[in-house]
Structures are given as structure tokens and as C-alpha cells.
Amino acid sequence: MGAWNRQSTAEQVASHLRGELARGRWSGLMPGQKLLAQDLGASHNAVEAALRQLEREGLLLGRGPGRRRQILLPGQSQSRPLRIALLHYERVASTEGYVIELQHLLTEAGHTAFFTEKSLLELGMNVTKISRLVKQTEADAWIILAGSRKVLTWFSEQPTPAFALFGQRDGLPMAATGPDKQVAYANVTRHLLSLGHQRIVLLARRPGGASETKLSEKAFLAELESQGIKTGDFNLPAWEETPEGLRDVLTLLLRVTPPTAMIIDEAPLFAATQQFLAGKGIRVPQQVSLVCTDPDPTFEWCLPTIAHIRWDSAPVVRRIVQWAANVSHGKRDVKQSLVPAEFVPGGTIGPPLVSGESIRVE
Secondary structure (H helix, E strand, O other): OOOOOOOOHHHHHHHHHHHHHHOOOOOOEOOOHHHHHHHHOOOHHHHHHHHHHHHHOOOEEOOOOOOOOEEOOOOOOOOOOOEEEEEOOOHHHHHOHHHHHHHHHHHHOOOEEEEOOOOOOOOOOOHHHHHHHHHHOOOOEEEEEOOOHHHHHHHHOOOOOEEEEOOOOOOOOOEEEEEEOHHHHHHHHHHHHHOOOOOEEEEOOOOOOOOOOOHHHHHHHHHHHHOOOOOOOOOOOOOOOOHHHHHHHHHHHHHHOOOOEEEEOOHHHHHHHHHHHHHOOOOOOOOOEEEEOOOOHHHHHOOOOOOEEEEOOHHHHHHHHHHHHHHHOOOOOOOEEEEEEEEEOOOOOOOOOOOOOOOOOO
């Protein structure tokens, strides 16, 4: 095999096998792992890792456990079925309509798409715990839903292809997609300001913590500041992402300086906030206006109608399915795309309380 360099053993084995394939040493089916290990004097684990790398590069096609891999000649368009792990932000994500549709289409394309045992929220966005989960999971590719910048940076540095669905992915060398909410957030804020609202709160998911501000959140804060409103923790509060944490932050907000309008991140949190306010006898929109940052099928049944940000999930699903097809053919795909999003006014928005009136929650 020649002189060893500072590459790992698996990388050196992969490089050697890559050269032998280019020279046409084998054709049809690749020799088995055991025979290669004996021939090269390398461990079985190193040889297996090298063979998987060549699969990802599209030089070999896996044919199932215990079966020799097929050699793909240059120009061959054969694809290989992928085991695609979906690392969700929280367990409820697996019930979203577009996620179910994504799993269906990936399965239809011959892949196996499955959710990991633990979510990002359960793992605390901890890269050490996530890397351990990845090592324990048999997967050829990963889809990460709403990852923090730190988490997505780690995935972008791994050899296994990864796709960022939502999350802080801007500028990273990895495929990604999601709605472009930056303009929509600004339009929501501008509309609320035009009605006379001054105390506006954005209750948002913050995967990377308070130190990581998304572009949409920056657009919200910038719009307030453009009207001379000094922004701070009141407008974008930090909170523990649990049912108890949501209750606590809402109680604190309404007790100290009640907001006249709230922009709520995602439909489940919006519904929980509505329930909390109703339990306290607070009327929407008479006493507080509400906007949801996402669409939801249940909104069509609501009267008054729900003010929200609308975006089409179909192009998002199509983009991920196309990425999986590219990966299955051994193509490198790191394209990032955005889906347009728009603000849809609704009956949950109204003018703020007249001067002198206020609400309090004890």
C-alpha cells in the first residue's frame, strides 16, 4: 500500500481502494471486507469505514448486510438506497404534516427515513451528546430540524451528508432549506406598530440560546428600533422551552409590563398561549393581539381568523427529496434555498387598549 501518511487508517485504505478501482483491478463486485482486511493488513473496522466512504462517493453500491458491494463504473447512474436519520428539534415535529409527507416520499424513492430516539431538545443541543448519538446510529445521511449554529457547524464538518431543515445554517457548507421569514417578520411588526402597539413581544424558539439571534428576530428588533423603541429582554425574552417554562414567562410578562401584542413562534406554542390567556380571562385581540409565525391546518376552522406567517411546505419537501436523490447517486449537494413567506393579517390582531387601561396576571 506504500508509505503511510497522517491520514487515519480508514482514509488510507479508502485512498488505496480508490486507486485500485481506477486502475480496474476489480470489476462487478468488490471483494468482501474480510478478504480486503487480510490483503491490506488493516483492521476490519478500518476497511468497513473505507468501503462506506467509497459508497458515499458513488464508487460502490451497497447491496445489503452480508452481500458484496457492487462496483459502479464512471458514468453509471445507479443509485443506492439510503438510511436517512431525522434528528428532530422535539418529538412533536414527527407529527407535522410536511414531515409525514417527507417520510412518505423518501420511502417511495426507496430510502429508509427514521427519527432518532432522542431529539435535539432532549440532548440539550449538546454537540458531545449528539456526536455520540450519531456514532450509535446506522445512517447514510442526516436531516437536522432546527439545529443551532454550533450543532449545524458540527454536522457540516462530518463526512456523512447532512441537510439542515430550518436552523442557523446560513453560510455553512451543507444543503439546507426553509422559509424566508425575515421580510414577513418586519411586515408583522410594522403592521402592529401602525395600529399603535408599542409593547410588542416575540416569544421565539432559540435553539442556540439567548446569544444566538436569528435573522428574522433581528428584523423584528430592527423594525422596533426604527420607530425609536428601545429593545431588550422584554421584546425577545429567554425562557425554558417546557410547558412550565412557557407558563412562567407568560406570567412574568403579564405581571410586570403587559405586552399589547405578542408574536408566537410555531402553532403549538400559539395554541398553548391562547389557552393560557383564556384561563386568565384575557381577551384576544381586545386586550392583547396575537400572531403565529407559522401556518397550521386548524387555523381554517378558527373564528376569529388567526393572524400568521404563511409559507408553502411543498417546495421544502421537494428540495430534501432531490438532495437525497443526489446523495444516493454519489453527488455532493450543498445548495441552500429559501421558500417565500408572507404575513397574513387575521382577527387575532387589533388596536391596543386605550390609555389608562391595562391587564395584570398575579
